Amino acid sequence: MGHVRRGMRLSCSLSSSPEAKDTVAVLGGGISGLVCALDVKRAREDTKVVLFEQSRRAGGRASSRVVWRDGPTKDFAWDHGCQFLTPKSAVVKEMCGSLVERGVLAEWTGTFGLLDARAGTFSEDKRERWRLVGKPMMGALAEHLAREAQDLAGVDVRFDARVTGIRRRRGSLGTGRWVITSKGRGGDPVETLADVVVASDCLQANLVKDLGGASKVFEAMNAAGRRSSVGGSPPSFAAMVAVRGPTGLPEGVAVTGSDRVSWMAKDSSKPGRSSCAPDGVELWTLQASPSYASRIVEERGFTRRGTPEHEALLQEVARDLTSGAREAFASIGQDFPGDRLLVGAPTSHRWGSAFPPPCASGEVGAARLAASEDGTLLACGDWAAPEGEEGRVEAAILSGKAAARRTGTLLLR
Numbered sequence: 001m002g003h004v005r006r007g008m009r010l011s012c013s014l015s016s017s018p019e020a021k022d023t024v025a026v027l028g029g030g031i032s033g034l035v036c037a038l039d040v041k042r043a044r045e046d047t048k049v050v051l052f053e054q055s056r057r058a059g060g061r062a063s064s065r066v067v068w069r070d071g072p073t074k075d076f077a078w079d080h081g082c083q084f085l086t087p088k089s090a091v092v093k094e095m096c097g098s099l100v101e102r103g104v105l106a107e108w109t110g111t112f113g114l115l116d117a118r119a120g121t122f123s124e125d126k127r128e129r130w131r132l133v134g135k136p137m138m139g140a141l142a143e144h145l146a147r148e149a150q151d152l153a154g155v156d157v158r159f160d161a162r163v164t165g166i167r168r169r170r171g172s173l174g175t176g177r178w179v180i181t182s183k184g185r186g187g188d189p190v191e192t193l194a195d196v197v198v199a200s201d202c203l204q205a206n207l208v209k210d211l212g213g214a215s216k217v218f219e220a221m222n223a224a225g226r227r228s229s230v231g232g233s234p235p236s237f238a239a240m241v242a243v244r245g246p247t248g249l250p251e252g253v254a255v256t257g258s259d260r261v262s263w264m265a266k267d268s269s270k271p272g273r274s275s276c277a278p279d280g281v282e283l284w285t286l287q288a289s290p291s292y293a294s295r296i297v298e299e300r301g302f303t304r305r306g307t308p309e310h311e312a313l314l315q316e317v318a319r320d321l322t323s324g325a326r327e328a329f330a331s332i333g334q335d336f337p338g339d340r341l342l343v344g345a346p347t348s349h350r351w352g353s354a355f356p357p358p359c360a361s362g363e364v365g366a367a368r369l370a371a372s373e374d375g376t377l378l379a380c381g382d383w384a385a386p387e388g389e390e391g392r393v394e395a396a397i398l399s400g401k402a403a404a405r406r407t408g409t410l411l412l413r
Contacts, residue, residue, distance in 0.1 A: 011042030021046040022411050025180050026192035027163050027207075029053030030060025031393055032381045033402030034145040036407075041152050042088060043408050050192055052182055054162040060140035060201070063392060064134070065240060065349060077276035078240040078267050078285050079138035080349050080350045083252065084108055084131040087392035092394045096132055104144045106135040106271035112253030115264075118257030118333040122250075131252075135272035141393075152263030160185045165205050166197060166377075172296070177376050196410060198403050199379045201225075203352055213373035216361070220370035223360035224383035226392075235297050236351045237288040237314075238323035242343035245282035255289075257331075263287040281343055286321040310350075318346035355391035356383035368395075368402035375410050378403045 026037045029051055037051045057063070061081035087093045097106040108131040113124040134140035149155045165181035176193030177302070183189050199208065199217070200227035208214045209222075237405035245268075253264045268276060268283040277283050288296075296317060322336075329336040359365035365386045370379040380403035385395035 005247050022174065022195045023048045023050065023193060024196045024198065024407055024411075025049075025178065026051045026190065026206055027180075027199045028060070028201035028381075029055070029058035029146065029157070029159070030200055030381070031062050031142060031145070032396040032400035032403075034058060034149060036150070036198050036200060036380060036403045037149050037155060038145060039401055039404030040407050041149070041155050043404065044411060045154070045156070049149075050180075050194065051149065051155070051157045052161045052163050052180070053157070053159050056137070056159050057137045057143065058146040058157075058159075062134075062138055062142050062396075064137035064139035066137075067240075067344075067347070075276070076240075076281075076283055077137050077138050077244055078238075078283055079133070079265070079270070080238040080240055080285055080356065081351065082138055082393055083263065083285070084133045084138075085335075086129050086131055086178070087394055089394065089398065092397050095397065096130075096248075099141070099144070100132065101134060102144075104140055105132045108130060108133045108251070108270050110266075110269055112252040113250060113252045113254070115255050115328055115332060116257045117255060117328045117331045120333075122253075122332045124250075133270045136275055137273075145347070148168065158182070158184075161190075163204065163207060166191065166211065168211065169193075177385065184352060195376065196407050197377050198407065199377070200381050200400065200403075202356065202379070202381050202383050208377065211372070211377065214377050216364075217370045217372055217379045217381065220359070220361055220384070221379050222362045224356045224381070235302065236290070236293045236355075237296070237317045237321065237348050238284055238287040238351070239288075239318040239346050239348040241284045241286060241318070241322055241325075241346040242277065243282050243284065243337035244341040244343065245280060245337075247282055247335075247337060249329065249336065253328075255328050256326055258289060258328050260289055260292045261286050261321055261328055262289040264325050264328065273409075284325070286325050288317070288321055291326075292320070314348045314350065315345070317350075318348040321348065322346050358387040358390060359384060365390075368399040369406060371406065375406070378406060 024040050026033045037049045041049050065078050065080045067076045087096045115122045150157050161182045163182045167179050178194045178197050180192045194320050202221045205221035205225050208218045251266045251269045254262050265285045267285050303313050326336045364370045378401040382391050382396040384399045389395045
């Protein structure tokens with residue numbers, strides 16, 4: 001049975017599994033990487049899959065933040081990344097329909113629309129849209145996929161495993177063409193052999209930068225993950241706010257004309273969220289506008305997580321975004337709760353990259369993946385998509401599936 005290992009020595013051998021014909025390494029436990037790992041294994045029972053995720057849990061941007069509280073008060077939980085998904089393709093609709101039946105996803109209903117803070121108008125979105133969210137949190141989707149992977153024999157899911165290096169070695173398929181070096185929290189470096197490597201996190205571009213025959217992979221990943229406000233994907237911020245309610249405000253609001261916020265969501269209105277906040281408390285996620293996020297990073301730099309400077313920055317951003325939400329709602333004559341109705345101090349999170357820019361290569365976007373010259377190194381993710389589809393959960397799913405199909409074709413040679 002597959003298994004999870006946290007903060008410990010993950011492997012000690014440079015040999016492939018004796019039971020497996022081939023080994024596929026998937027770097028990154030976001031939606032794309034998880035889908036790829038599952039599809040590869042389901043299509044090829046004699047293939048071993050090793051998934052590396054540097055965090056303690058799966059999800060990437062499709063994750064949730066829980067603030068643990070002492071005493072009888074319920075813990076607060078926000079979807080501080082991906083807010084919902086709206087499946088469009090037949091394959092993703094079928095997948096999501098199955099997940100709805102199993103209680104992993106549920107439809108989010110209510111009032112949604114566009115708020116123009118400059119014009120002082122709110123236009124309700126009355127289109128029929130299937131807005132799906134994880135239940136009880138957005139992170140439930142990735143956690144479910146991770147559990148499915150763990151339950152498949154021959155799948156090794158490694159959390160707290162940061163990949164620090166990739167190098168080629170001489171060998172044919174089945175003997176390991178790649179060596180993956182990873183390090184667990186507080187553990188020793190570990191080397192794992194793989195025949196195919198699938199990188200599902202564009203922020204890992206530097207790992208493939210100097211690999212022969214992988215220039216197209218590096219260029220595609222680097223363009224998507226570059227932390228830049230010009231031609232790349234800038235960092236972003238999300239504030240998590242708890243207020244006394246009910247407020248009577250819409251469930252989800254896209255914002256234009258604000259110099260601070262671009263999206264405001266009443267997280268506690270999502271289905272299955274009764275366990276995430278006590279009665280009389282609403283939880284809101286406020287996402288920063290690209291211009292605000294870029295300005296903060298340019299002025300303050302990319303502060304290091306865990307430092308006093310970083311924590312002070314997150315508190316400042318939380319206050320700014322909360323004020324931005326008040327100003328945005330005030331422009332249409334609505335009140336977002338003031339300081340006296342806050343439950344605890346707002347907090348925020350910095351994402352290393354926000355929505356990726358349009359794919360730098362039309363060929364990569366159409367294929368939904370980038371590949372090395374020999375095809376044994378692949379890159380996938382929500383950035384590998386036709387223009388206009390990037391950054392969506394659906395794009396991540398389709399890219400992961402494309403990488404799995406390409407892997408299967410290669411291993412059949």
